[in-house]
Amino acid sequence: MSAMSQSGTWRWSRIVRVILLWAWIGSLTAAPLSAATWGETYIPNVPFVTQDGQTVHLYDDLIKDKIVLINFIYTGCKEVCPLVTARMAAVQHALGDHVGRDIFLYSITLDPLHDTPAVLKQHAQAFHAGPGWLFLTGTPDDIALVSYKLGERGKGLTDHGNGAIAGNGATGEWEHTSLFQDMGQLALVMLNMDPAFRAKKGNTLGSAYADMTAIPYVSQPGQALFVKACSSCHTIGQGDRIGPDLAGVTARRERAWLSRFLQAPNVMRAKQDPIAAALSARFPGVSMPNLGLSETDVGDLLAYLESRTAWSATVGAK
């Protein structure tokens, strides 16, 4: 946030050269209209600060010439937001080493007064954010301008959208997309942001693509719920992720407690329930949202967890 440094001046002059080079290239090939419409004249080049305290300029450093997926968050959100961020984590996983190389994920806070870089850092760690996933904050004015321009126009924090926008700074293409759609489809949306990927005939998809998580057919009532509501944060027998591994959870905890916790984890935390508190301590920076599950839902979920645990044990024993 300090005035421009010596090295900064050098960096700018280098950027000017890059711009000139680009202008020269641009004169050879007519830029698509979308780039002119939704490019640097549209995207504000405001300074943002990353979760690591680094100051970056939104357009020049984060968007220009990059393929990006952007969503808006605030860490104080206890409703659906943690699930949204968990879905971003799933995108990061699905895209594998594309993230940080040619695809970048940005979660911009709508609550810059509370979400300092340090707070965002803890949040990022809770969701296992890798190098290509930045959590960004800035001044309230800049946040307001950027969120407006990028389509986040909710009237209050909890009114904000759960969608995301995918874009390519080089071509000026932008499209709204849903983090709650199938991960494979979303990954395809991101890969298709690259004109080279689109142009390549019979493109054999990269390893990241082949590795994407399968969503198996729902053969049990609890399975659909688990896949959509839980699997972004939890595994059954594959280890802790954003939240604890749920293998054997039905044996570990009393059913009544599980039922209460699954239906209203926030209330349990508010009541200083010891197990809930211990979980909060073990997984700092993230708390399980209230997903609005009913008693029936919980029953279905627990039945699924039980049968899945038993199935894992059988397979593991062989």
Next chain:
Amino acid sequence: MYLPFKTSKRRIREAENARNNRSEIVKALSQGQINRRDLFKWGLFTSAGLLLCKNGLSPFANSAFAQVPIGVPRSPIGSALPYTQLLNRLAYEPPTPLTKLVQPNGEWEAVWPSSRVSGGGGPSSKRLSYHTDFSAHPAGNKPANPFINPITKRGPMEGRPPGEWFGHQRWKEFFPQVGYALAFGECASGTKFHPAWPDQEANRMWPMYNFEGFGAKGHFPIPLLKGRYGEGIIMRAYNNLPVDRTNNGGFGRNEPSTHFHNAHNGAESDGASNAFHFPGTFYDYHWGTTLARHDMINRDATERRASGPDGHGGLVQVPGDWRELQGTLWFHDHRFFFTAENVYKGMAAMMNYYSGPDRGNETLNDGVNLRLPSGSLLDYGNLDFDVNLFISDLGADQDGQCHFDIFTTEGFVGDLLTVNQSWQPYMEVLPRKYRFRILNGSMSRFIQLCLADQNGRLVPFQFIANDGNFVVRPITSQKLDEQGSAERYDIVVDFSKFKIGDKITLVNLLQQTDGRKPDKALSLAKALAKDSPDPAVGPVMQFRVVSQVESVDVPGYFHYASYPDRSQVPLALTEQIPIVAPVRERHVEFGRSGSGDSRDPRTGECNPSCPETATSFPWTIKVNGESAHSMNANRISLLIPKPGEVEHWTYQNGGGGWDHPIHLHFEEGVTMNRGNDSIPATENLVRKDVWRLRPSGSVKFQVRFGEYGGAYVAHCHNTVHEDFAMLLRYQILTDRDNPKSSNVHVDIIPTPIPTPDGCTYMTPDVLVEGNPLGNAVMVSQNNGGSSIDIAPGSAPRSGSSGGSGSGSGKSGKNKS
């Protein structure tokens, strides 16, 4: 989306310049031409060192002159004056007769005449997509494959997904006798909304038009088709859009999927099942003109009113419930996430269905024909006195080019209204009765129309149909109800009390300044005075009473004011479908029920945790009192297990700050009530397919499903909201015991995943609450033995070469 009328020129200039100024400063800063100290000196930096949202630097900053928060300049209209151009009639496209070819394997094909387009009529229309042949061909995804996309030489030439899952249901029973070859494409030079406006750039508008080969371009106005019950149709949609998807004029996606709103067709032809297609390909939509309840009511086709015109004064009787005959319909792009942009670009058309009662002939007297105003020169489908009005809004930049805010999630509201792609046109009418079929084709704008005489008095009319469905008795009225996106109102206006030379104005009374909901309706006097910050309030078009008009049905023939008006508006147009006890009730809540920020308003703190007022998903669903559910917009949310079962659905708007026109695909509902709210006569017990929920309002209707199966959707028809997940999928399963209906769609059909090299499928998940069959539902594994990957839930592969293997191993797992 605009500054108010009374905005000073200064404020308009400010708004225009603000974005440019800001970006120039940022650029200058980044290029080292100025430094931060300069900005501090100029007072443009905050103490934190960041650019101020200051007047002159941000179009969103408040200015002394700003009267609305969104300061985007109004569309320029240049020297154009109102009523200086004749109304475009929608471009009527005649059908092409198809001939039946029986293949040795027993399959029927519909052959296009070679004269249809220069270079041949194109391949015959078949039950299964050419993608099936493409995938099976040994040449694979290479130019040697005869079924390859002729333009890109990649992927199949037909975009319809391969195999039985997207085979045309009931193909032989509703075999197509006629075809329409339409296209989406760049617009030709001369495409404009008013003669005094500049041409739209080739990729600003992508209108639908009559296909004349891949070299040709599109134009305004958009097409009008005439369908008739008893005559099956193929609508072949060619994608003639630029291959480079960034070549889009700043908005729109070159991958259309055409939804026929709201005809009774199989899901493979409904156009909303994620089966979009790429430039160079076509998609054969099978529109069988099936009359709803074909398998339940009047199965022997003895009811004369359940019929279509035979073209020679007679009728072709069909099975089904004549009370479910449809009239005024339209079709439009339904590409998920891009519907609003694409419809705005002109990717739409209208279609009138003609039937025994609704013949489009005002003189033919056979006891069935209602003889509504239309004309009499043709056996059916006369348009001389039956006029489609496609009303939509637009916003233009300072160069007069259409612009669209691709980032908006609230709804884009243009500041100018057009009729059939012309701005403030006039139409010459005779002093007699006319029928108008008025469609609100806007993305997010609601309208409310009335007619005014030249003394500023309301002109009465008769309301005869809502969303293409007759009301039982015509309703005399002076103002239409509000009309949301995709709603159609048919009215009859009697100009006979006017003198030659009189002028009647069609007026929009409804003020709307953002995409969420209309503000209010103005009085006619205020609307005529344009006393509103909304430039789209006021006159929309003008009718001029004249003594003679040339026929559009038989060009060269003239109608004169002295000719008697033999058209009628009978006292009864149809009969009421009774409301009965339902088999099942469903409750779908759209929008959020949360009350905003749940943190402590004083401290902004959550201690220890904020109370959750609601989950903020875009919609939730309850079935028969089950717990609400909303997770994921992409799943099959509702399952309709058995054709013919009567269901009662309640749509509720969870939010008070919004209005949503909610559209149910495939079937219409009989509107029962609006909760405790009042219900207008034009809706009460009337069949509809789009309902405005009203802020915090609800609507209940009776519906049943039948004849076809597959995945359909229900969604908000604010096409911007539609793109942002206010969309739920429902799956209709066909009846195993009905030998006529599809034996493939008795199971759930996987979701197609289109790529330029071909289409694969993915297994959908099923929401338990919407599934009355519990665990008994299977995903269909019957795709006709074609060599298509069935990759349940796994990554879609560009399986163009008919790739066998990778997915098939996994498919067995699902059954375990």
